[in-house]
Amino acid sequence: MVRIGNYSKSYNHRLVLQVPALELETGIYWLKGENGSGKTTFLKSVAGLLPFEGTIAVQGVSIKKNPINYRQLVSYAEAEPLYPTFLTGDDLLKFYRQTRKADSSQINTLAEALGVSNYSQHKIGAYSSGMAKKLSLVLAFTGAPKLILLDEPFITLDDHSQQILTNLIADVAQQGITFIISSHQPFEALLPVALAVANQTITPQPALC
Numbered sequence: 001m002v003r004i005g006n007y008s009k010s011y012n013h014r015l016v017l018q019v020p021a022l023e024l025e026t027g028i029y030w031l032k033g034e035n036g037s038g039k040t041t042f043l044k045s046v047a048g049l050l051p052f053e054g055t056i057a058v059q060g061v062s063i064k065k066n067p068i069n070y071r072q073l074v075s076y077a078e079a080e081p082l083y084p085t086f087l088t089g090d091d092l093l094k095f096y097r098q099t100r101k102a103d104s105s106q107i108n109t110l111a112e113a114l115g116v117s118n119y120s121q122h123k124i125g126a127y128s129s130g131m132a133k134k135l136s137l138v139l140a141f142t143g144a145p146k147l148i149l150l151d152e153p154f155i156t157l158d159d160h161s162q163q164i165l166t167n168l169i170a171d172v173a174q175q176g177i178t179f180i181i182s183s184h185q186p187f188e189a190l191l192p193v194a195l196a197v198a199n200q201t202i203t204p205q206p207a208l209c
């Protein structure tokens with residue numbers, strides 16, 4: 001599903017992460033690692049938001065050779081999303097609906113589920129961090145991505161919303177969508193495969209620890 005070869009990423013000539021080879025089948029993956037170990041760097045690389053050395057392909061589509069098709073396959077939600085404050089949530093939902101070729105009913109269902117429809121008509125500048133986070137999650141699920149990357153999706157969400165998000169991930173994963181999720185909070189209920197980010201590399205873990 002995801003194939004990574006000879007990946008490496010440095011900032012200012014300082015190596016942060018090196019992954020000689022990694023293949024992920026369809027499933028839910030939990031990126032686990034200490035602060036600064038490279039989780040966000042990896043997610044942003046796979047999302048196509050950071051330059052890197054090496055190859056990354058999703059369903060055989062290369063991020064470097066075929067970036068437009070690649071981006072249709074992959075969604076990414078940032079840990080701390082920032083949007084232009086003068087836009088409303090509805091503006092962004094509409095933009096994503098058009099660019100991701102999603103239908104309105106999908107967006108409405110997602111926005112209802114996470115409670116975003118209660119405030120999406122207001123300007124983003126007036127949102128709390130949790131409200132912006134929920135909007136970013138709705139956007140990440142919009143359309144028909146095959147791989148959804150979620151960076152710390154549970155932070156700033158209240159308990160109820162965390163449960164709704166957990167159920168949503170489980171439902172979508174059942175449709176064959178792959179998730180790579182970085183989190184310092186456990187989410188064992190989703191039975192994720194752990195990927196340890198440590199010592200400047202990523203190593204699949206045989207079982208949750």
Ligand SMILES: Nc1ncnc2c1ncn2[C@@H]1O[C@H](COP(=O)(O)OP(=O)(O)OP(=O)(O)O)[C@@H](O)[C@H]1O
Pocket residue numbers: 011012016033034035036037038039040041042
């Ligand atoms: N733009 C940047 N320029 C220089 N160094 C960076 C940059 N972004 C990240 N780094 C460095 O890369 C390393 C990995 O950072 P990254 O944000 O990927 O870690 P993380 O595992 O997501 O951390 P956290 O759990 O705190 O979110 C850190 O040493 C960080 O200082």
